[in-house]
Amino acid sequence: MAKPLDEKVEPIFQSVLARNPGETEFHQATREVLESISPVLVKHPAFTHHKIIERICEPERQIIFRVPWTDDQGTVQINRGFRVEFNSALGPYKGGLRFHPSVYLGIIKFLGFEQIFKNALTGMPIGGGKGGSDFDPKGKSDEEVMRFCQSFMTELYRHIGEHTDVPAGDIGVGGREIGYMFGQYKRITNRWEAGVLTGKGLDWGGSLVRTEATGYGATFFVEEMLKVRGDSFEGKTCVVSGSGNVAIYTIEKIAELGGKTVACSDSNGYIYDEKGIDLETVQRLKEIERRRIKDYCEIHKHAKYVANGNIWEIPCQVAMPSATQNEINGKDAKMLVQNGCIAVGEGANMPTTPEGVKIFLDAQIAYGPGKAANAGGVATSALEMQQNACRDSWDFEYTEERLRKIMRSIHNLCYETAMEYGSPGNYVDGANIAGFIRVAKAMVAFGVV
Numbered sequence: 001m002a003k004p005l006d007e008k009v010e011p012i013f014q015s016v017l018a019r020n021p022g023e024t025e026f027h028q029a030t031r032e033v034l035e036s037i038s039p040v041l042v043k044h045p046a047f048t049h050h051k052i053i054e055r056i057c058e059p060e061r062q063i064i065f066r067v068p069w070t071d072d073q074g075t076v077q078i079n080r081g082f083r084v085e086f087n088s089a090l091g092p093y094k095g096g097l098r099f100h101p102s103v104y105l106g107i108i109k110f111l112g113f114e115q116i117f118k119n120a121l122t123g124m125p126i127g128g129g130k131g132g133s134d135f136d137p138k139g140k141s142d143e144e145v146m147r148f149c150q151s152f153m154t155e156l157y158r159h160i161g162e163h164t165d166v167p168a169g170d171i172g173v174g175g176r177e178i179g180y181m182f183g184q185y186k187r188i189t190n191r192w193e194a195g196v197l198t199g200k201g202l203d204w205g206g207s208l209v210r211t212e213a214t215g216y217g218a219t220f221f222v223e224e225m226l227k228v229r230g231d232s233f234e235g236k237t238c239v240v241s242g243s244g245n246v247a248i249y250t251i252e253k254i255a256e257l258g259g260k261t262v263a264c265s266d267s268n269g270y271i272y273d274e275k276g277i278d279l280e281t282v283q284r285l286k287e288i289e290r291r292r293i294k295d296y297c298e299i300h301k302h303a304k305y306v307a308n309g310n311i312w313e314i315p316c317q318v319a320m321p322s323a324t325q326n327e328i329n330g331k332d333a334k335m336l337v338q339n340g341c342i343a344v345g346e347g348a349n350m351p352t353t354p355e356g357v358k359i360f361l362d363a364q365i366a367y368g369p370g371k372a373a374n375a376g377g378v379a380t381s382a383l384e385m386q387q388n389a390c391r392d393s394w395d396f397e398y399t400e401e402r403l404r405k406i407m408r409s410i411h412n413l414c415y416e417t418a419m420e421y422g423s424p425g426n427y428v429d430g431a432n433i434a435g436f437i438r439v440a441k442a443m444v445a446f447g448v449v
């Protein structure tokens with residue numbers, strides 16, 4: 001059962017449901033924030049007067065466009081592109097692009113909404129937005145991906161800019177896709193505008209540590225949660241779902257901090273390697289050869305592949321969901337807790353259903369919600385923008401240290417805010433309240449806009 005909403009907030013949520021029919025992921029994301037923020041309205045009555053919640057739940061701008069392209073057989077294909085510019089109170093819209101067949105407006109809106117609070121938590125001057133397409137890069141040739149990206153940017157370019165809206169990667173969008181889109185943006189606008197996209201290649205304006213940032217950052221966040229409990233990663237068995245960008249660098253940092261990841265996955269199944277996942281193999285299979293995770297077992301014969309398996313059935317002390325939304329349901333959460341899981345750090349966005357979240361909170365394990373735990377990616381994107389703005393590039397150690405400090409400060413902000421607002425140890429309330437207050441104060445300052 002979800003937490004009941006406060007009587008002031010319930011009608012606002014009903015209005016969100018009525019105005020955004022069928023967008024279940026967006027409903028889930030807004031409800032979670034609304035459940036946390038009632039105590040804020042008591043301390044800050046001005047937020048009610050200025051209708052901040054109603055305004056924050058309505059995107060500033062939603063763009064939907066046709067993306068026609070030609071496949072290798074010469075057949076014309078049509079996809080749909082999205083960019084939701086949700087909130088620019090704290091800076092230019094900032095958030096990734098997702099290319100996945102499941103993408104529709106409700107997914108982009110949930111991601112854009114989460115992004116507002118996540119970006120606020122970083123303390124950096126970035127607003128919230130998100131975009132993407134129902135295009136599936138899997139199984140496409142490089143040329144097909146290039147033609148799609150060029151067509152996508154041919155519409156998107158008019159809506160973005162370093163002071164307006166700065167997209168980056170997400171599921172299905174990595175260095176290759178960012179490269180094709182940057183090339184097309186440069187060609188159309190005749191501007192070498194580094195700050196228009198982040199996640200760029202290191203030779204042309206990218207930042208060291210951006211590729212690693214979300215996974216490293218999520219692991220640093222869990223390290224901080226464990227520290228509060230007098231514990232660490234040392235000797236811990238970990239499970240990380242997914243095997244993409246976030247998962248790979250989570251596995252790497254866990255190993256550096258003394259933990260051992262025994263399982264990871266893709267959308268077809270999971271692999272289990274009791275000796276610890278060999279990261280080099282996963283990186284080669286996924287980042288270079290674009291193969292499936294089951295091929296890991298061809299190289300490591302002792303490892304086990306479970307097709308369509310549920311990775312959360314593997315006993316672990318630390319779970320780091322790093323694939324997609326709602327990948328841990330109530331049953332999975334119960335299983336994790338019963339099997340001895342003491343910490344969950346969300347590399348993915350909203351990977352746990354509301355039932356699952358409640359189980360983690362009731363069990364009082366260390367639970368770091370995505371909007372706090374995975375903020376290292378966007379924070380390092382903001383560091384990339386800083387380097388672009390001053391035509392500079394920092395070394396790996398310095399940039400990683402900045403990331404580590406940012407994650408520590410996000411952790412402490414969530415921890416202290418939860419305490420201040422009467423839910424000690426609850427990072428969900430801490431993140432929602434702290435992020436909301438920062439955005440709300442700016443919105444009040446700007447008047448009714």
Ligand code: NDP
Binds near residue numbers: 241243323348374
């Ligand atoms: P990638 O595309 O690099 O990897 C995604 C991984 O998750 C793949 O292993 C993929 O498997 C798996 N996956 C995707 N969709 C599903 C699904 N429906 N069911 C099961 N598995 C699935 O994406 P990222 O690593 O960049 O993103 C992972 C998560 O992290 C997302 O929730 C994203 O929003 C979040 N995130 C990413 C950030 C970033 O900087 N990249 C920043 C903050 C959050 P398969 O290959 O089979 O599809």
